[in-house]
Amino acid sequence: MSYESELQNGEEWSELFRILTTPLFVEFMKRPERLLILFTGNQWGKNVNIMKSYIARFMGKHPVESKNLRPDTRIRTYRFCSETLPNDPESSQANRNTIYPVLKSMIPKRLIKKDITQRSPIMTIADPCQGGPDFYVEFVSYGQELQSQAGVQRASVYIDENCPRSFFEEQLPRLLASDGDIVIGMTPALGQVTWQFEHLYEGARTIYRTPLVRERYKKRFNEDFPEIQNTGVDSDICVLMAATDDNPYYDELVFKKNQDEEKLVRLGKHPVYKSLGEFKKHIITKDEYIKSKLGILDEESEDVRRYGIFRQVSGRIFKDFDQGIHAGEHIGKLFEEKGVPHEWAHFRGIDYHPHVDWHFCALALSPHNECFIYAEVIKSPERYVNAQIAQEIASVCKDYKYILSKIDPLAETTQGNTGLTTVDDLNTLFSEFKREGIGTGGYWTSWDTKSTRGREEIKKRLKNSRLCGRPFNNRRVEMGRETYLPTLWILPHCKVTIDYLKNWRLEEWTNREKLETKEIKETPMQRYSHIPMVIEAIMKEPAFRPRVISNAPPRHTALQYGRT
Numbered sequence: 038m039s040y041e042s043e044l045q046n047g048e049e050w051s052e053l054f055r056i057l058t059t060p061l062f063v064e065f066m067k068r069p070e071r072l073l074i075l076f077t078g079n080q081w082g083k084n085v086n087i088m089k090s091y092i093a094r095f096m097g098k099h100p101v102e103s104k105n106l107r108p109d110t111r112i113r114t115y116r117f118c119s120e121t122l123p124n125d126p127e128s129s130q131a132n133r134n135t136i137y138p139v140l141k142s143m144i145p146k147r148l149i150k151k152d153i154t155q156r157s158p159i160m161t162i163a164d165p166c167q168g169g170p171d172f173y174v175e176f177v178s179y180g181q182e183l184q185s186q187a188g189v190q191r192a193s194v195y196i197d198e199n200c201p202r203s204f205f206e207e208q209l210p211r212l213l214a215s216d217g218d219i220v221i222g223m224t225p226a227l228g229q230v231t232w233q234f235e236h237l238y239e240g241a242r243t244i245y246r247t248p249l250v251r252e253r254y255k256k257r258f259n260e261d262f263p264e265i266q267n268t269g270v271d272s273d274i275c276v277l278m279a280a281t282d283d284n285p286y287y288d289e290l291v292f293k294k295n296q297d298e299e300k301l302v303r304l305g306k307h308p309v310y311k312s313l314g315e316f317k318k319h320i321i322t323k324d325e326y327i328k329s330k331l332g333i334l335d336e337e338s339e340d341v342r343r344y345g346i347f348r349q350v351s352g353r354i355f356k357d358f359d360q361g362i363h364a365g366e367h368i369g370k371l372f373e374e375k376g377v378p379h380e381w382a383h384f385r386g387i388d389y390h391p392h393v394d395w396h397f398c399a400l401a402l403s404p405h406n407e408c409f410i411y412a413e414v415i416k417s418p419e420r421y422v423n424a425q426i427a428q429e430i431a432s433v434c435k436d437y438k439y440i441l442s443k444i445d446p447l448a449e450t451t452q453g454n455t456g457l458t459t460v461d462d463l464n465t466l467f468s469e470f471k472r473e474g475i476g477t478g479g480y481w482t483s484w485d486t487k488s489t490r491g492r493e494e495i496k497k498r499l500k501n502s503r504l505c506g507r508p509f510n511n512r513r514v515e516m517g518r519e520t521y522l523p524t525l526w527i528l529p530h531c532k533v534t535i536d537y538l539k540n541w542r543l544e545e546w547t548n549r550e551k552l553e554t555k556e557i558k559e560t561p562m563q564r565y566s567h568i569p570m571v572i573e574a575i576m577k578e579p580a581f582r583p584r585v586i587s588n589a590p591p592r593h594t595a596l597q598y599g600r601t
Contacts, residue, residue, distance in 0.1 A: 070275040074221040076345040078281035083222035108169030112215040119197040190214040202232040225347035241276040249280040357499040364527040382584040384441045386571035389448040396567035405521040427466040431476035446483040484574035491573030498525035541565040
C-alpha cells in the first residue's frame with residue numbers, strides 16, 4: 038500500500054495526524070546528526086513527537102534519507118530504552134514505561150504481527166508502505182545487565198529520560214554496522230542531570246533553542262543566543278531545547294477553557310462571575326494556566342521544569358566555570374611573547390597517590406589579585422619512578438621561584454623499601470635538580486586537609502571572572518575606594534585542569550527512584566577531583582596573596598600586556 042493511500046485511510050493513523058507540527062519538530066526532523074537530544078520542559082510532548090519521527094522512518098518518509106527504513110535495509114531492529122520495561126509489574130506509577138503505549142496508539146493494529154510478552158519485549162511489525170520484510174521494536178530497561186544487550190546491532194536507539202552513562206556508552210557499539218543514530222528525550226530534573234551536561238550539552242556541535250527558551254536565557258542570565266547556535270565543537274551531536282509553553286496543545290486547551298467559562302457566564306450559571314465584563318477581566322492566559330499546573334516554583338526550578346534549562350542543577354561543584362570565559366584562547370595570547378611574569382607570586386602543588394596518576398599544577402597571582410593556572414603535569418607512578426616525575430615537574434617550573442610547594446599528606450607515608458617518605462624524596466631531588474640547572478629548587482610540605490575555605494575561594498574567583506569578562510578588568514571603585522576583584526583564569530593549554538574544573542561533580546544516585554526518596558548526595562566524586570584539590574589546598578594557605586611590586590604603576594599588569 039502506498040504512503041498516499043495510507044494518508045487517505047486517516048482513521049487508522051488518526052493518533053499520528055492529531056499531533057500538531059511545531060517549528061521545533063521541523064528542525065528536529067531535518068537534523069543530520071547521529072546523536073539528537075531533546076531537552077524540554079515538562080509536558081512538551083517529547084514521546085509523541087519522537088514516536089512521530091520514528092513512524093516517518095518506518096513509512097520511508099523521513100527527510101534524512103539515511104534514517105529511512107527501506108525494503109533492502111539489512112538491520113531492521115529498533116531499540117527503545119527507558120527506566121522500566123512495558124510489562125514490569127513492579128514499576129511505580131512515576132517510573133512506568135511511557136514509550137510503548139504511545140507507539141502502540143499510533144500504529145494500526147493490523148500492522149502489529151506480534152506484540153510484546155513478559156518473556157519477549159519485542160514487537161514484530163509489518164512494513165507499512167513499501168512491502169519489505171517485517172521490522173522489530175525492542176524494549177529494554179536501564180536495570181538490565183549490560184551484557185544481555187551486547188553483541189547485537191540496531192538501526193537506531195531511543196533513550197527516554199535519564200540513563201546511567203555506562204548504559205549510554207553500551208549503546209554506541211550497537212550502531213556500528215547500521216551507521217545508526219541515537220535519539221534522547223529528556224526533561225531535566227533537579228539532581229538528575231549529571232554526565233549529560235558536559236558530554237551532550239557542552240559537547241554539542243549545534244544547539245537549537247525556541248524563542249521562549251532564548252527569552253528565558255536573556256531574562257535570567259543576560260545571555261543572547263541565536264536560534265541555531267554553532268558552538269565550534271567538533272562532534273556529531275545536536276541539542277534541541279523547548280519550553281512547556283511551546284506545546285501548541287495548551288493554546289487550544291486554554292482557548293476552550295475560557296470559551297466554556299464564558300458560556301456559563303452567558304447562561305447565568307457561573308459560580309463566580311455574574312457578568313461578561315467581570316469575567317473578561319479574569320480570562321486565564323496560557324502562562325497562568327501552565328504556572329497553575331506546575332505549582333509554585335523558585336526561579337531555578339522553573340528554569341528546569343518549564344524551560345529545560347539545567348545549567349545550575351547539573352551537580353557540578355563549580356557551576357560558574359565556563360571554558361569560553363575562564364580558559365579561552367584569548368587568555369593564552371596574553372602571555373605568548375613574555376610568558377607569565379616572574380615578579381608575580383607563584384605557587385604549585387601535587388595531588389599524590391601511590392598507584393593513581395600524580396596531578397601537578399602551577400599558579401601565579403598578579404599584583405592585582407588575578408590568579409592564572411599556567412602549567413600542569415599528569416604522570417602515572419605505575420609507569421614512572423618518583424625521580425622521573427619530579428624531573429618533569431621541575432622542568433615545567435622553569436626558573437620561576439615558588440612561595441608554596443604543597444603536596445597531599447599521603448606523601449608523608451614512609452616507604453617500606455627506603456624508610457623515607459615521598460616528600461623526603463622530592464626535597465632531595467629538587468635540591469639536586471637545582472644544582473644541575475633544572476628549576477630553582479624548593480621545599481615541599483604537606484597541605485592542610487581540614488578547612489574547605491579553598492573550595493569557596495575557587496567559587497568566588499570563578500564568579501568574579503564571569504563578572505569581569507576578561508583578565509585585567511577587575512578594578513572597581515566604590516565610594517571613592519579602589520578595589521580589585523579576585524579572579525581565576527586558566528591558560529588553554531592546561532587541558533586536564535579545564536576538564537576537571539568543568540566536570541567535577543557530586544556523586545549521583547543510579548536511578549530516579551532513589552531521587553524520589555533521598556536527598557541529592559553531598560559527597561564530591563573522586564573522578565575529576567585531583568587538580569581542584571591542588572588548587573583548593575594552595576588557595577586556603579595564608580601565604581596565598583598577591584606580591585606587592587614596588588614602584589609599579591597603578592595599571593602595571595594591564596599596561597605590560599597591552600590591555601587598558
